Amino acid sequence: MITLHGFDTANTIKVALLLEELGVEYTVEPVNIRTGANRTSAFLAVNPMGKVPVIVDRSNPKAPVTVSESAAILIYLAEKYDAFLASDGPQRAASLQWLMFQAASCGPIFGQNEYWRHLAPEKNDAAVEHYADISLHLLDALNAHLANNGWFAGDDYTIADMAHFGWMVRRHKAGLHIAERRHLRRWFNAVSDRPAAHRALDLLNGLPGAGGTKHPGNSRPIGIGNREAT
Ligand SMILES: N[C@@H](CCC(=O)N[C@@H](CS)C(=O)NCC(=O)O)C(=O)O
Incomplete structure (x- = not known):
């Protein structure tokens, strides 16, 4: 258990x-x-x-x-x-790459974005702008990748998709928008529609x-x- x-x-x-x-x-x-x-x-x-x-x-x-x-x-x-998660080969490498990208880049930056927008005890416009800019760049990178890939690792739904789903569900809390990023939106809705x-x-x-x-x-x-x- x-x-x-x-x-x-x-x-x-x-x-x-x-x-x-x-x-x-x-x-x-x-x-x-x-x-x-x-x-x-x-x-x-x-x-x-x-x-x-x-x-x-x-x-x-x-x-x-x-x-x-x-x-x-x-x-x-x-x-x-x-x-x-594929046991070896290029699909495993792709899953791990996008998984690590989520854990090491997207997650921490989106978290900072939320903190400086909403939680910091003192307002800091430079920090708000800095993390908002990087967040937009990250969202654009995800959207561009998904323009040519059904899922993050290509043809198969893997743990990389599950990793990115977490912050995308909470995106409103960090002021992140995906409505205009149609590939990211298509991917997000596909994961959202899964019974799991x-x-x-x-x-x-x-x-x-x-x-x-x-x-x-x-x-x-x-x-x-x-x-x-x-
Ligand atoms: N790198 C860790 C981050 C975990 C993390 O920051 N968890 C947050 C909630 S999403 C937490 O427990 N925050 C409470 C705290 O840090 O006091 C992971 O991917 O699991």
């Missing part, structure tokens, strides 16, 4: 989506990061970094496996179940304390209601 420690966050969405796609048995242990539940000694014992998501895989009760960092979790699960995406978002939206607001841009739930009109 797998336990997912998480909340209604961009990084948890990725993992919940993969678990739903795999159809494996798992439970969610809610960690309300907005009330500091991720800084308790109990949670720090699970992940000393104090961040969600984390999974604990107790398939072998004598040797439970704990994995944090959403990209590492996606790779761990894809390899364990031999699904949504509905189940994952419903599950996370239903966690106790989910949907809390720190700023007006956060008031929108992370549900499928965010599907873009075509």
